[in-house]
Amino acid sequence: MKPFRFKHFEIQQSKDVFRVGTDGVLLGILADAENASEVLEIGTGTGLISLMLAQRNPDAHFFGIDINEEAVLLTKANFENSPFHSRLKNIHQDLKTFETKTKFDLIVSNPPYFEESSSDKDKLARQTVELNFKQLIKASASLMSEQGVLSVIIPAEAGSGFIETALKYRLFLKRKINIKGIDGSKTKRLVLEFSFTEAVIxxxxxxxxxxxRQYSDPYLELTKEFHIFKNQH
Structure with missing residues (x-):
């Protein structure tokens, strides 16, 4: 499978690991990474999101975990081949049994969101077989620093349930970005960010x-240091 090339790094891909997609790119450009020193990515896949955030924040250190061993090997290779390799680390780990003394300033995840089905396509990455929203939220609440942020991208229809569950773990919604595929369309994804401090959303x-097939000006602006665009302006 062909690698996905960005301006400053490239992503090796595999048919056994969820490929580079729009959701990952969106979280990579929109997550609030500016003030983070220690970042955890839950479910690294190819390592795309951590690599994008490492480019955006040159001072942060990144730690990734994934339950899929193939994904871990792919992420490791992509981390090592990047200009940011000294600040990136990942391991083969189930979030439900993950323990660390580190408290993270930012936790990011593009989590599985389809209910379990008979389809085997990208089963671990797409279906809530090994990780559901409640497990993700509960673990994040225990791993975040007091000023930390949890940043996720999920389907729009799952938003209210995710926000309600987060509240049970003292995580308050602080930022909500409604993602629309094309101008005038319905919201299809949400980038949601939570913290322990209640504030105006x-x-x-x-x-x-x-x-x-014509990217919006805001998308072009935020991805200009990442994507290699052709004939978009």
């Missing part, structure tokens, strides 16, 4: 395409 819309 910052809500905004983000449109990927202004017209079919």
């Amino acid at each position: 910052k809500e905004s819309d983000f449109v990927i395409e202004k017209s079919p």
Whole structure:
């Protein structure tokens, strides 16, 4: 399978690991990584999100975990081949049994969100077989620093349930970005960010395409240091 090339790094891909996709790129450009020193990515896949955040924040250190051994090997290779390799580490680990003394300033995840089904395609990455939203939230609440942030991207229809569950673990919604595929369409994804501090929620819309196959100006602006665009301006 061909690697996915960005301006400053490339992602080796595999048919056995969830490929580079729009959701991962969106979390990589939108997650609040500015003030983070220690970052945890839950479910690294190819390592895409951590690599994007490492490029955005040159001072942060990143730790990734994934239950899929193939994904761990792929992430390790992608981390080692990047300019940020000294700040990136990942291990083969189930979140449900993960223990560390480190408290993370930012936890990011593009978690599985489909209910378990008979399909075997990207089963661990896409279906809630090994990790559901409650398990993700509970673990994140115990791993976050007092000023930490949990940042996720999930389907729009799952938003209210995720927010309600987070509240049970004293995680308050602080930021909500409504992702629309094309200008004028319904919200299809949400980037949600939580912290232990209750505050006024910052809500905004983000449109990927202004017209079919034409990226919006905000998308082009936020991804200009990552994507190698052709004939987009």
